[in-house]
Amino acid sequence: MPEGKRTTLEIQNVDKHFPGVQALKDVSILLHEGEVHAIVGENGAGKSTLMNIVFGLIQSDRGKIFRNGRQVFIDNPIDAQRLGIGIVPQELSLVPLLTVMENILLGMMPCRVKGMLLDWGSMSKRAVKVLEQVGEYIDPKAVVGHLSTAQQQIVQIARAFSFGAQILIFDEPTSSLSLKETDNLFKIIKNFQNSGGSVFYISHRLEEILEIADSITVLRDGRKVAELAPAATSLREVIRYMVGKEVEEAKRTARFTPEGRETVLRVENLTRAREFRNISFELRQGEILGLVGLVGAGRTELVKCIFGDSIPDSGSVYTYGQKTLHKSPEDAIKNRLAYVPEERRKLGLFPILSVSENMTMPILKRLTRLIWIDKKMQSAQVQDFVKKIDIRTPSLKQRVQNLSGGNQQKVILARWLLTGCRILILDEPTRGIDVNAKSEIHQILRDLVEREGISVLFISSELQEVMKIADRILVMHEGVLKGEVIADQTTQEELLQIALS
């Protein structure tokens, strides 16, 4: 903690109660000038609630906030902006069809003739100035929807800069950035810090928090359980505070031996224009095959194509030794494949349907007696899996949107296990999921391959995770398969080298 530095924001004894949960209890935090203050905790620990209070999206039940020593009342985001507080949300809030400069200056576009006519010239100038401040060049006339996620994030940061933010809240900023883009973001944050700005930084990636933060506040069940200095702590300690106990590192599976194992999935020279080309690999029974690559490598496009969501231009897919063409996901599911997409909320869940329905949606026909769904059989099967993989839900009728991220992911896993799938394709299955749930999901996957002989194709941007869970790792870059390594004989550096070579 930099002693003597001025306190720029003080959160004092904040409480927040939601129906059924005490989201925050007596939380106090000091944010100093030029400080990057990380807030960590499991999902549901209260990080987002706290940041929403600071940004005025919700109001606390009790407690005070001081800005530069003066008590302030932040009733809405406009108050927050006036106080120099900006946010870079996880789900970027940009207008995709408008240009970069319009997005940056949204709500305060310069006008001529008393607000009747937009002054495009000065708008462009101001946008460029702000972008220079951020230290990135993006064409101000570019349409935001055509930019990469990283560039869009920079537009979002620029918007915060444009009203002179001195405090920036970053909510999971790196979750969809590549390593290089992450480095770049850190550079921007460091610059901001050096010019006296302060940052609240929320992330599940503890390694990067240890790298960038000046202090770490750990929340658990709405309470502040620790404030740590990165220099004087370790990953292990942070995790211990987060979960309140030691997380057991799941044991590595015994070395996987490909000999004598059936090849369940073989891809040969699979090509789809502008997405990927000449991809060939094999997946054996009971194997976890990792698939890594920087953002834009074409991993998701490849697996979606294997799953029948798109049709390849050339090349072929063999399943269980037979040549197959999946024309639709339905075909692939019949062929006992399963795909857990990356964007859980958008592509995987039926938020307002129940846990039970979410789990049985693909197998309803199998649960049908004559013309009605056998509800008893349905809940019996669901109950079985809820126990087996420990899905924490108050009831099977609970709407799945009320579950935590980890439990939602388990619901989706259970859904596919219920279909009796043999080949499980997971796309970033642990993104946005807290450490504890993450290691649980890893354990579930290990059990599955060992006991049931299921094969898993595992995509993740977290190289360490893939190295820990996979047997072999495929490396893709810009639509091309660059190489293959044995997971426990490689390093992050080697993987990156292969990708970029």
Add this chain to the structure above:
Amino acid sequence: MKTYGNSDKEESLTLLRKVLHFKESGILIALILLSVILSVATDKFLTPYNIGIVIRQVSFVAIVALGQTLVLLTGGIDLSVGNMAGLCSILGSLLMVSTKIDPYVCTIIAMLIGLILGTISGFLIARVGLNAFIATLAMGEVYAGLVLVITKGYPITGIPPKFRFLGQGMIGLVPVPVIIMLVITGIFAYVLKFTPYGRHIYAIGGNELASRLVGIRVIRIKMSVYAISGMLSALAGIIFVSRMNAGQPTIGPSWLMPSVTAAIIGGTTLSGGEGTVLGTIIGAIFMGVLANGIVLLDISVYWERVIIGAVVVAAVIIDILRGRRF
């Protein structure tokens, strides 16, 4: 965590909570309140004759609204229902008047035409990818135009007398159209709750992309709901022919707004995935009673549309407020 002594009270509380938990309870309470107010305000409301008129009028709109509910549940909307009912009823009555085909067979043919027209809308929306709003609006215009081309605006008369039973008959004390409405409601309630087809409809409305990825035949199911909506519109239209003894070229458009309204105030959301046919039926009855009340209380009928519009806005606001509580 049971405490003895006040378990009765607790039980009645949970019962109340259960009642309130039903999405239909809001509109049901509103309907009861409205009925009580009307019964007090005028002695003409709670008479068997008046109730008979209201429920029979409601049944036409309700049959259309049931199809509309299916479409709304998938996240779509069918704005062609009214004009489709008009076109199919005109074609059906032409067939009855100018050929010797049994009028009940003509009814089935008219329903098949509705089914085919609905399938066309469904194809444009689900397969070609048109926006449901614009596709059905445009198709509705086509049907309205065809009606005028065929009839030149004159009603088709000379409907065989034996056909009157469908729209004017009674079984016991209950008008036939009401029975048809109840039967369809029963079938739909069952299908939506207990069959994979029904649950897939909710799934598509809740998350279409996810539905595709779990192997639901999204395109086929979306096409089917428009087909069903078309078929039910045709049915309602042809029952109305039987009721009026004539094919009226003007019946259609007046059914569109009430069909959407009944579903919405009955708890179906425009974004899809949420709603029940029971709610729609209660919603339709509510709208019918409201219109009836306007007449009975001697309020100028010109106010009817103003009041109905306001009720819809109020219903949607209540829905939003209720959503916030959780």
